Amino acid sequence: SSSGSTSGARTVTLVTHDSFAVSKPVLRAFTTATGWKVRILKSGDAGAALNQVILTKAAPLGDVMFGVDNTFLTRALDEDVFASFSARNLKEIPREFRLDSTRRATPIDFGDVCVNADRKWFADRRLPIPKTLRELTGSQYRDLLVVENPATSSTGLAFVAATVAEFDDGWLDYWDRLRANGVKVVDGWEEAYNGEFSGAAGSTGTRPLVVSYASSPPAEVFFADPQPETAPTEALDATCFRQVEFAGVLRGAAHPDGARALIDFMLSRRFQQDLPLTMFVVPVMPNTPLPPVFRKFATVPADPLTLTPERIGRDRRDWISQWTEHVLR
Amino acid sequence: MTARVPIWWGRALLLGVPLAFVTVFFIWPVGAILGRGFVVRGGVDLSPVGEVLTNAALRRVVGFTIWQAALSTVATLAVALPATAVLSRYRFRGRALLVAVLTMPFVLPTVVVATAFRALGVHGSIGAIVIAHTFFNVAVVVRIVGAAWRGLDSREEDAARVLGAGPVRTFVSVTLPALRPALAAAASIVFLFCFTSFGVILVLGGPRFATLETEIYRQTAQLLDLRTAAALSVVQLGAVVIALGVAGVMTGRNRGSHRLPTPGKIPARIGSRARVAAALAPAILLVATPLLSLVRSSLAHGGYGYSHLGTTPFGAAGSPADALATSLRIAAVATILAVGLGLALATAVTRPGRRNRVVRLAQSVVVLPLGVSAVTVGFGFLIVFDAPPLNLRTSWWIIPIAHALVALPFVVRGTVPILRAIDPRQREAAAILGARPWQVWREIDLRLIGRATAVAAGFAFAISLGEFGATLFIVRPETTTAPVAIFRFLSRPGATNVDQAMALSVILMGITGVVALIGERSANTRSASTARAG
Amino acid sequence: MLRVTALSVRYGETLALDRVDLTVGRGEIVAVLGASGSGKTTLLRAIAGLEHPTTGAITWDGESVAHTPPHRRGFGLMFQDHALFSHLDVRGNVEFGLRMRGRRPRPDNPRPDISARTRDVLDLVRLAGFERRRVDQLSGGEQQRVALARTLAPSPRLLMLDEPLASVDREQREHLASELHRIIRVAAMPTLLVTHDLDEAFTLADVVVVLDRGRVERCGPARTVWSEPGSITVARFLGVATELILPVADRTVRTPWGPLPAPAAADRAWVGFRPGDLRVDRRGAVTATVREVWFRRDHFLLNVDTEFGPMTATGPRSFDPGATVGIHADVEAAVVLDA
């Protein structure tokens, strides 16, 4: 009932987060191929969208959910909002992304949260761009870094996870040192990147280091008019934490067929190819051709920092409250 | 002493429809979500409230929330009242334009304003929070209090002056008591806005500052800890109810001295020009500076944002122009809903007759949506409107309905003080002359609250254009509103996205200004032509 | 015909009207008199339907109007404080009642020509040319005349006027009083007139009702009430300023100016004189000492002391305080009551 199909046309409803995007021709191709129209319900950021799905599991908002990442995966699985489904191309996805052994959540894309640096800023001052997390506590990088609050931002949470993955039990000491070195915390990515970071186009920000994405440098190029030869910013490989995004068929969906068709489509080349420039993430399907800006300007770290979804699910709350105590109070 | 309203059901209808609206679209969803938090295995468990109140950190949050809201309210009144005084008493060129400019902040998304304030170096402190709240809320005071002030009967002030009261004492002892209901209405709205403010606290205050609203958001949207969220919501509601109670006491009893607003009786003469300017300066400075800085940054890159209004960025659901069109459509519907329901309720509440508890309660209930977190309402919608006939979760209508809920208090609180102040003899005279109750309403009440209604409608429109918090949860790609579009542009890196966001913000603000200007002008000419032609 | 029976109205503790009975026939003018706060305004408001009587009945042509709301009673009421519509100009005020009636033109009462009627009543109150004026920019008397015009315009079936001429000057007042009289007689409109001006009351009214603290103290034809006030309160109210307690013998009151029939078989009577009925006269039977003299345009008013007590008399010229004068009385005009 909730998908509200109109007069014979079959419509599958996709519940997702605000950042979801797909280009129109791609969506039309899906409809042409399968006969399913897609209705998209964007419902806040990734966390809020998932929580809405959980709240409404008795009468699901839609048929498919896209946008659960590895930091939220266990919550989705524990709440059992997805029905099991093995996508047609599932086997071709590298094992590192297939984090759900119960085969309910299907990986679609991934991205890396990394510290970004404003190249010009460092060049102007003849200061080397830092390479590792540890270097960020060095006194020459005092008052240069801006990060997001993990309590309100998924980017911020990913970065905290990065520090846990890197330093294990010592992560809070690391943060104490970051704090002593003048780290600035803001609430969301928008303020951090557009407001505080000096490298963003047109920004009045003053800090040359920001927690953002590995795909931010190509985006800077892509959304400039005209596009420059070199990226004004760069992502620091060794600071990257990997986020994998999943989709799943909602349990109790009105149109499970459509839902399955849509997830299959998400793993098709057509859709996967579209991902980099619409959502600035990297497709999970190997051998998907990347657009030139990505090939030229994006880093895909070979050995990113990771944590198991179970670990994140278990400890997230504690991390946030401890982090808040150490960094904000 | 009062005219009987013979058709009791007419009044019941006036009262019942708005109340039903608020009950269905507010009380029910909020009740449902609170129920999820409190109902444990069929029993009600209120212990989380106790836990919240005994938790030192959360107590600090509650204290800070109230404190910053109170401080912001006082600051807003301090900046806005002098401006209101001269805007409602003096006649000078550019008056209407000024009122329009002061109204503009109302629609701006917090993210956008934050950029402007940050560029001006205002951020990261309680001061920044207060300044931003004042920036947003000056219009509330200027317009609600201004509408009442203009209709004030000046004869009592003359009497006070002749009896030896100087201008200040005249204001304190005669004008202020007469304005008290409107002041209380405006102050309580400002307080609630600041109390539940979200973006300003997060973006301008910074992560150090947590309020009930941000906590509820975090507990609900991020952690899905409905138990704690419900407890916090109850605490929030409790504080809101207390604040409304205080406002109710401040309102005092009726006075029958409201007349047709006669805008700007006193032409600003040479001597008083300086005084007018001095009174307006703080408000103008506070509001215009960030606005101008926004306009300036929107012109970056040769006005890319303006020349690409019709361009749908790669991967986005629509162009800025599409979002604007959607916003205007939604705002129109929300305004009609809010004004219609609000006037019905205001009329029912102020009809002469025995004032019973239902009536008094009704007035307070409509204000509650201002005092409850958008995320609570948004999540509540999801769990109650999931079955026909109210399967509204994914309907277009849910957005104007949500906006109307937020705008309703403006209409009710903006018109009730004025309706109350209408001399009952005016209605009696009309009845004696053969006017039926609805004719009395049309010929007397409506004529006298014309300006207040225009102001309230303007607010409703602006609120709908600018509403963001609740919209984000219920918006669909085909119903993307302008603030949501701005937010989405800004959540992607790259210059063209920022340019389009800024341009859209400035256009949104311009539309609001124009709407306010038209309202102001038409209210003026209406009263002027009434004076001339009847 | 209006009939009011045992009408009581209570404001909290105050009993503003206490079992008032009253009848107003077709074309009859009833003047309602009474001290400040005696309930005159309350009476008119209750008849109009603006106050809820605690007891009593109001009938029009024999039918109760208890359940008829004010706007259906078809009664006209001119408010003491005018209650003009501040948002309408003079014309808007005057034509208001016509517009309200005009919505329902009945075959027997065709939609009147609103503007012609408005012009007529404005002419009547001498405010032609004021149509476009804002009512809060009118002088007090002009406002009062607008209020009068507004009440008259729809030709109500009962006319109630609460001090209609209190703020207009003597010349206008006389003009308006005689115009009102003409209109009321021509339209045979039953009329209740509240006034503090005894001249006005006794010139215009057929029947005079005197209220005292909410009760009808006296009710009767104007001339009878004037000559026989019936009670000391009413007598004082109607201008009796000199009060004497005089002995009675053989059912006759012995006054210094001659005998008068006594009202009851008591041995003392109360005898009252209006100032005009006591004159300073050389031949006056009572010797008096002048205490105070007031100029009254065509005569002087003297407060004097006599062996019978203080008296208030009129004289053709002024006297110095302390002078000795004679007082003559028009005994016929005396008001005699039980002491």
Place this chain on the structure above:
Amino acid sequence: MLRVTALSVRYGETLALDRVDLTVGRGEIVAVLGASGSGKTTLLRAIAGLEHPTTGAITWDGESVAHTPPHRRGFGLMFQDHALFSHLDVRGNVEFGLRMRGRRPRPDNPRPDISARTRDVLDLVRLAGFERRRVDQLSGGEQQRVALARTLAPSPRLLMLDEPLASVDREQREHLASELHRIIRVAAMPTLLVTHDLDEAFTLADVVVVLDRGRVERCGPARTVWSEPGSITVARFLGVATELILPVADRTVRTPWGPLPAPAAADRAWVGFRPGDLRVDRRGAVTATVREVWFRRDHFLLNVDTEFGPMTATGPRSFDPGATVGIHADVEAAVVLDA
């Protein structure tokens, strides 16, 4: 002492006051008379500082008050429409002026004179016991008395009363008028009194000013103004109802009742009589036909037609319309002016 020189006030197009000159001495009562809309209220408001004069000067004891704001002038003004403070009770209204004068309460005896003074003035207007009443729950006359009390309470150095007694009954009015007179004389308070009641004006006032369309039409001692109105307008305003144009010969006006000295060397004169000066009398020199008769309590007012034109006379009893009567005049009382 108050002196007003060439004072003009303009409301848009209307010239409400036109070069008014006026002086009020210590303890002097000046009555301001004039038709509705003639500018009386405007005059008081301008003196109080509530209207900005377009031209002219207002001085107090020789010093201009042009730059003194209303609250520093120390003048008291009772408003025609009362303008009571609706949010204050009766006591709050009355003591307002006292509080504004800034009498600080002393610890031992908080605000002694304020409450005593409030009680006194409320006693004076007979409203003791009304202290706690809401002003919108008072009758019209009660409100007017509160307004009067409020004006008197702070003992202003100039008292201005705009129709202070229009809504109170005759008895109260006489009481209040004589009390006012006493207070004004005792405090030697210069007073401007606007009234429509000629009795009141001529009883209380030393000087009478008659305004006509914003201009001073007549100004002088009360008795002189009464007997010599000076112009036809003022004569009419002061009650002249019968106007005759009569021939003049040898500087003598020939009236049917005897000769009168003519005012100027014209061949015709204007002769006016007040109703009281023309009496129906068998021996009357003029024969008249009765047109209308009005009951006037102690006499009758007759409109009659004669060979000289219509006349208004008084008679001791009623006559039927059409009856023939004689009219006698008190020629001494006639007002004679240029035709």
